[in-house]
Structure formats: C-alpha cells, structure tokens
Amino acid sequence: xxxxxxxxxxxxxxxxxxxxxxxxxxxxxxxxxxxxxxxxxxxxxxxxxxxxxxxxxxxxxxxxxxxxxxxxxxxxxxxxxxxxxxxxxxxxxxxxxxxxxxxxxxxxxxxxxxxxxxxxxxxxxxxxxxxxxxxxxxxxxxxxxxxxxxxxxxxxxxxxxxxxxxxxxxxxxxxxxxxxxxxxxxxxxxxxxxxxxxxxxxxxxxxxxxxxxxxxxxxxxxxxxxxxxxxxxxxxxxxxxxxxxxxxxxxxxxxxxxxxxxxxxxxxxxxxxxxxxxxxxxxxxxxxxxxxxxxxxxxxxxxxxxxxxxxxxxxxxxxxxxxxxxxxxxxxxxxxxxxxxxxxxxxxxxxxxxxxxxxxxxxxxxxxxxxxxxxxxxxxxxxxxxxxxx
Numbered sequence: 001x002x003x004x005x006x007x008x009x010x011x012x013x014x015x016x017x018x019x020x021x022x023x024x025x026x027x028x029x030x031x032x033x034x035x036x037x038x039x040x041x042x043x044x045x046x047x048x049x050x051x052x053x054x055x056x057x058x059x060x061x062x063x064x065x066x067x068x069x070x071x072x073x074x075x076x077x078x079x080x081x082x083x084x085x086x087x088x089x090x091x092x093x094x095x096x097x098x099x100x101x102x103x104x105x106x107x108x109x110x111x112x113x114x115x116x117x118x119x120x121x122x123x124x125x126x127x128x129x130x131x132x133x134x135x136x137x138x139x140x141x142x143x144x145x146x147x148x149x150x151x152x153x154x155x156x157x158x159x160x161x162x163x164x165x166x167x168x169x170x171x172x173x174x175x176x177x178x179x180x181x182x183x184x185x186x187x188x189x190x191x192x193x194x195x196x197x198x199x200x201x202x203x204x205x206x207x208x209x210x211x212x213x214x215x216x217x218x219x220x221x222x223x224x225x226x227x228x229x230x231x232x233x234x235x236x237x238x239x240x241x242x243x244x245x246x247x248x249x250x251x252x253x254x255x256x257x258x259x260x261x262x263x264x265x266x267x268x269x270x271x272x273x274x275x276x277x278x279x280x281x282x283x284x285x286x287x288x289x290x291x292x293x294x295x296x297x298x299x300x301x302x303x304x305x306x307x308x309x310x311x312x313x314x315x316x317x318x319x320x321x322x323x324x325x326x327x328x329x330x331x332x333x334x335x336x337x338x339x340x341x342x343x344x345x346x347x348x349x350x351x352x353x354x355x356x357x358x359x360x361x362x363x364x365x366x367x368x369x370x371x372x373x374x375x376x377x378x379x380x381x382x383x384x385x386x387x388x389x390x
Contacts, residue, residue: 001066008062014197015056021204022049041211044091045204051084052200078129082115082136085143091207092147095166101150107143114139144174162210169206173199235308237286238293246307249317253356254366263356264304264322267373268296269381270312271348284345291347295335299328314349315373325353350384352377 005012022045029042057063058077067073089108092098114135121127151167154160176199233245253260270292277285289312296314297306304318318325329351339347354372357363364372 004062004065008060011056011060011197014201015053017201018049018053018056022046022053025049025208040094041091044087044094045207047087048084048091049204051080051087055080055084056197079115082118083111085140086111089143098150103146107146110139140177144170144177148174162213165206165210169203173203175199238290238308240293240297241305241307243307243309246309246315249305250366257363260319260356262322264318264325265354265369265373266316267352267377268314269350269377271350273312276345280345288345288347291339291343292349295332295339299332299335303328322355350377350381352380
C-alpha cells in the first residue's frame with residue numbers, strides 16, 4: 001500500500017486540492033447568496049471541482065485496488081467523467097451571459113443523454129463503459145471547440161477582459177485534454193491523468209481569478225451606486241432624508257400595510273421663515289432650517305425617520321413609542337427652547353400629528369393620513385397666530 005501511495009502521491013495531492021477548492025467555492029457561493037450577490041458561478045465551479053475530484057479519485061489505481069466495490073467505483077468514475085462538464089457549460093452561460101446561444105443547452109442535453117444511453121447499454125446489453133468512452137471524448141471535444149468559438153466571437157465584439165481570462169482558461173484546458181487523450185489512446189502512457197489534473201487546476205485557478213476580479217469591480221460599482229442612491233435621497237442642506245425618500249417610505253407602508261401595527265406621521269413647519277429671510281437675509285433663514293433639522297433629529301431619530309420635504313417643511317415617521325407621543329412632543333419643545341437660549345435667530349416650529357390607524361384600529365388610506373396631519377398642523381399654526389396677536 002505504501003508503494004501504491006508513493007506512485008499516486010501527485011494525484012492524491014491534486015485531488016485534495018480539488019476538493020478543498022470545491023469547498024471554498026461552495027462556501028463563497030453560499031456567502032454571496034446570503035448578501036444577494038451573484039453566487040451561481042461559484043456554485044458551478046464547486047460542482048465541477050467536486051465531480052472532477054470524484055472522477056480522479058475513483059479512477060485512480062489506489063482506489064480501485066483497495067475498494068471493496070471495484071465495479072461500483074468504476075461506474076462512479078465513468079459517470080463523474082461524463083457529467084463533470086455540465087457545470088462548466090452552465091458557468092459559461094451564467095458568467096458571460098451566453099443564454100442567447102441555445103447550442104449550449106443542446107450540448108448539456110447531449111451530455112445527459114450520453115450518460116443515460118451508456119447506462120442503459122451497459123445494463124441491458126452488457127457493453128462495457130470503457131468501450132463507449134470515445135463517445136464522451138468526442139462530446140467533450142465538440143463542447144470545448146463550440147465554447148471557444150463562441151467566446152472568440154463575443155470577445156471580438158466586446159473586448160471584455162474577463163472573457164479573455166476565461167478564453168485562456170479554456171484554451172489551457174483544451175490543450176491538457178488533447179494531450180492526455182493522445183497519451184491515453186495512442187501512446188498508452190499511464191500518467192495521462194496527471195496531465196489532465198494539472199490542466200483542470202490551472203483552468204479553475206484562472207476562472208476563480210477572473211471571478212474574484214469581477215467581484216471586486218462589482219463591489220466597487222455597488223458601493224458607488226449606494227452612495228449615489230443615498231445622495232439622491234438626502235437633503236444636501238440638512239443631511240436628513242428628502243422628499244423622495246419620504247414618498248418611497250409611504251409607498252412601502254402602503255404596499256406592506258400588514259407589517260405595520262401602527263405608525264405616526266408628524267408634519268412640521270418652521271414659523272416666520274420668510275420674515276427672517278426678509279429681515280436678516282437668506283443665510284439666516286438657512287441657519288434656521290439647519291437648526292430645525294438638528295432639533296428634529298435629536299428628538300425623533302431614535303424612534304423613526306426624519307425628512308425635509310420642502311423649503312421650511314419637515315416631517316417625521318414614527319413606528320415605535322407611539323404611546324409616548326406627548327412625551328416626544330414635549331422633548332421637541334424643550335429642544336427648541338434650548339436652541340433659542342443660545343442663538344440670535346428665533347426658532348419656532350408648528351406641528352401636526354396623525355396616526356395610521358383610527359381609534360377602532362382600522363388603517364387609514366395614505367392620502368387621508370397625510371391630509372389629517374397637514375390639517376392638524378394648519379389648525380395649530382392658526383391657533384398660534386391668534387395667540388401671538390392676542
């Protein structure tokens with residue numbers, strides 16, 4: 001056994017590397033799927049490496065010598081060899097967006113049909129798998145040539161760098177495959193499998209490299225898009241959410257009404273902003289707006305989301321602590337008083353509150369909800385103006 005292990009040591013190391021890389025690719029694919037990123041390519045590679053490892057392991061002299069079920073081991077070897085190219089065809093489709101090429105679906109169907117027919121012929125007519133091995137070799141040759149031709153055509157059109165790496169990977173795989181086939185059929189050299197194993201490892205290394213490079217680019221693009229989307233939903237003057245974000249949140253509440261037990265909508269308006277602009281200039285008005293946003297955020301940001309929806313208009317959506325609404329409004333009053341003690345421009349904010357559900361627990365329409373909050377604010381502002389005149 002020690003002698004056989006010495007003879008197969010290179011193959012054993014190769015097989016161990018394949019299973020290890022398969023595990024890494026599978027783990028990476030599951031991790032990416034959890035974050036809703038493209039994980040299919042890693043799963044395709046994991047399947048290919050697992051089938052390749054099974055084929056090399058079951059085809060080795062060491063496994064066939066010491067297994068208690070040599071016939072079953074040989075059968076597993078043939079089926080792994082016949083089907084291991086299927087994940088790679090899927091990889092090409094998923095990575096290079098080759099769904100438009102229906103010939104790839106035909107190739108996969110041929111691989112499945114080949115495995116099925118050979119199994120039937122072996123079972124019913126007792127034809128040995130080894131005597132039908134050339135059919136699988138022909139299919140592999142056709143598949144590789146077809147994929148390479150498609151990639152060359154696509155590369156001429158797009159000049160995609162990732163596609164170039166994958167083309168090189170398939171080129172190395174094709175050379176290793178042809179060389180090992182020549183060694184097997186013509187020269188009858190026993191270590192033909194090692195040549196193919198090396199080709200498979202280089203092939204997979206190039207594919208994984210191309211994917212990781214692509215992932216880095218995707219992550220960079222995704223980060224840029226997230227920053228861009230955040231800027232689109234952020235009020236530049238105050239740093240809180242803008243009207244676009246507010247409307248999106250209302251749409252989400254309307255679409256997923258069953259997920260909300262209740263919610264409170266508070267409309268707010270900065271009083272006398274026009275007079276401040278006229279008397280002290282627009283810089284003073286901007287200072288009041290920024291200060292109002294800061295006061296609102298200090299009180300309500302912990303419990304909900306704050307928005308600036310107009311020039312002097314703000315609103316807050318609260319999903320928790322609705323029962324403490326009076327206490328929160330008192331905190332808002334205290335925050336404004338605290339601001340006015342230490343600043344030269346007087347800040348006053350009128351508020352209007354409405355709850356998503358009425359006293360009977362029935363949910364209101366979004367339009368009615370907004371209208372009630374707006375009307376409550378209007379009434380409070382009118383009442384405040386009367387008090388000021390008195």
